[in-house]
Each structure stands twice: as structure tokens, then as C-alpha cells.
Amino acid sequence: MSGVKDDFPDHALSLLGQVMDGLRRDMHARTSQPGTPGMPASGRGLRSSQIRLLSLTPPDGMRVTDLAERVGMTKQALGEFANALEERGLLESLRDPTDRRVRILRLTPDGRAAVAASERLIDEVEQEWRERVGPETWDALRAGLLAAVAARRDDERG
Template sequence: MVKQIEPDHIFALLGGLLDALRSDFQQEAKALRQPYRRLRTSQLRLLSLTPAEGMRLTDLAVRVGMTKQALGEFANVLENDGFLESVSDPTDRRVRILRPTAKGRRAVEAGNQVISAVEKRWRERLGAEHWDRLRALLADALP
């Protein structure tokens, strides 16, 4: 049975796909031990896009597509939970550099394992050819 999403424009289709993937991610993440289990996919994405050596808050905001203010608030939560740390830039003390802590790096590793499990399940569900084609099309569609 094919699920019909209304409306069926690209935003609804991609949104429905993303919702389903997130749901599967959360289901699979239940097997993780605390504190990783509570992380949202958006938090793991931010952690995975933050280099180990750190990045200026403003540059990281551009990288993840958020405003500096929104990223600052988002990062504060991760910092309070011990996944990120904030240090002053040695060349300009006014500049905030964010970098993942050891706990944050372990969370990214755990998240990547969950993502691999979800992708494996989806590949089995859709069939290898369809899954590989979907991934290739999505990669090609990125600007």
C-alpha cells in the first residue's frame, strides 16, 4: 500500500520522509545509554558539524544555516549538558569558539551508529537500488 501525503508537493513529501526518518532515529536511539538517548537529531547534526578543533560561533552558524543568536541559544543547551565547550579565541577574546567535548564526540559516534542502523533498515525496506538512487538524487539536488 502506497501512503498518500496531502498535499503531495515536494515540501510535503520531503517533510514526511524526514519525519519518518526522525521517528525511526528516535526509536533506534532508545537502545543507546544515557545521556545520548535524549539528544535530538538537530543537536547531533550541530555536534557533527562542529570540528574537533572548534569553530567560531558566527562561522558555525553559517555552516548550519542558523542565525548567530539562535545558534548561541542552541549551543548553550549543549554546553550546559556537557556536549560542547565554549572558549575565547586567543586572537580576539570577544570571539566565542565552540568545540565538542569528549562527551560530544562520543555522542556523534553513537549517533552515527544509530544513523547507520536506520539507513540499513530503510535500504532493506525500499530495496538497495531504490535506496541508493534516493541517496544519489538527494546528494545531486543539494546546491
Template sequence: MTSVKDDLPDHALALLGYVMDGMRREVLEQTSLIAGPAHGLRSSHIRLLSLTPVDGMRVTDLAERVGMTKQALGEFATGLEGLGLLESVRDPSDRRARILRPTARGRRAVADSEAVIREVESRWRDRVGHQRWDALRQTLSDAAEPDVSS
């Protein structure tokens, strides 16, 4: 019988997916154990909140920043507003546009979540070795930079 770990695809997309899934599981487990606004937040919530500037950003610009459609981001943001983590205000320069910004509760959720992520990352660093983990982080950081040669 084939186990879950057998025959893993060897392409980067699948391997990164397995790593992301594992880290997401650990972060979710840890955030479900803490009290406060980060309790049980999914990694997608944490990502959106951490990419939303304190002074806010227009929905259209934030959607581009996080790689979502404006409509999808709007629905997602509505859920975070319901949790008291984001607030929506009208753009004073264009009353038709909405600006999203984290609330004090949302900023606390980001800080708490980032602490959990650092703990999880530290465990993974110990597991694979400090030098290899640091090289992986640097490689991912380099790969995440936009390609300006095109």
C-alpha cells in the same frame, strides 16, 4: 474519514518533510534506548554536534554552516554546553569571539548517534529497496551541492 496518509501533498517539500519526520522519530526512539551521551538527543542536537569540527569553529561561522542566526546558535549551544557535549573557549586571535568545539562526551554522542542513524537508514533501505534507496541518497547528495552556475 480522511486518514493521516490520505491526500498527501505531492510537492517535494512536503514529501521530504514526511520522510524527515519519520526518520527523526525512529532516531529519537532508538537514541532513547541507548545509554551514554547520545541518550534522547534530538536530530537538531545531533546535526549541530556532527557539523562542529573537533578543533572547533567560531560561533559566527558555525551558525552560517548550520543555517542559523548567531543568536539562535548561541542559545542552542548553551544547552549543549549544559549537557557537557560542547565547550566554548575564547578565540586566541580575537578574545571577543567564541569558538565552539565538541567535548570528548560530545564526540562520543556523535559516534553513537551516527551508528543509530546508519541502523535506521538500513531499515529504510530494506523497506524501499536497495537500488531505489541508493538512488535517492545520490539524488539528495547531488541536490545538496551548492549551485555554482549562478
């Protein structure tokens, strides 16, 4: 009988998923440690999806609709994420002074600190993975991912 984690297919979706699962696990372990330098208490235990949303929120803030498009979420899903991060004191919600119906999300000082601390942790986790798989392999993986992202952006521009 095969175990739950045995016999994964070797197509790109499966392989990228397995790597992402490992990176997420390592990041969550790091963000959950008490006393992470620069990480506010409100940022402790952040998930990678929350870190991604915070890091993609511009310093001056962004409309919910535009931020949802930027992160590839529905407006409703982003709203739920934003509410949870707002409750933690990492995001704040403001009304657009030119159109009170429009909600703008902006990082709080703790949110900015959490992003900076998370970026340092991401660098540490990437360095550990680089050591684990070897510098040439890791650097080639990153170069391939950058090329794939650039090709996707070119396709989107038409």
C-alpha cells in the same frame, strides 16, 4: 472527515518532510534507548537537529558566527542550541585567545562520543529504511539527494 495525516500533497517539500519526520522519529527512538553502545549518558535522547549541529562542529572548534552559517541558523538560534548542548556536557565554549569577544564552540570528549554513536545509529536507521523501501529505491533516493546537494553547492559558488 480527513485525518490530520491524510491527503498530503505530493510535491518535493511535502515528500521530503514526511521522510525527514520518519527518519527523525526513528533516530530519536534510537538515541533515547538506554545502553546504546558508545553513547554517553549526556547524549541520550538527542534530537536530529542537535546531532546535526554536533556533527558539523569541527574537532578544533569553530567560531559561533561561522558555525551558525555552516548549519544555516542565526547566531542567536545557534547560541541557544549550543547552550543546551553545553549544559549536557557535549559542547564547550571557549574564548578566542586572539580576540576575547569571540566565542568558539568545540566538542567535548562526550560530544565526540555522541557523534560517533549517532553516526552508527544513522547507518542502522538508513539500512532499515533501505530494507523497507527496497535497495534500488533507497539507493536512487540517496543518489538524487547527493546530486541535488552538489547542484546547490555549485550554484552557491557561482
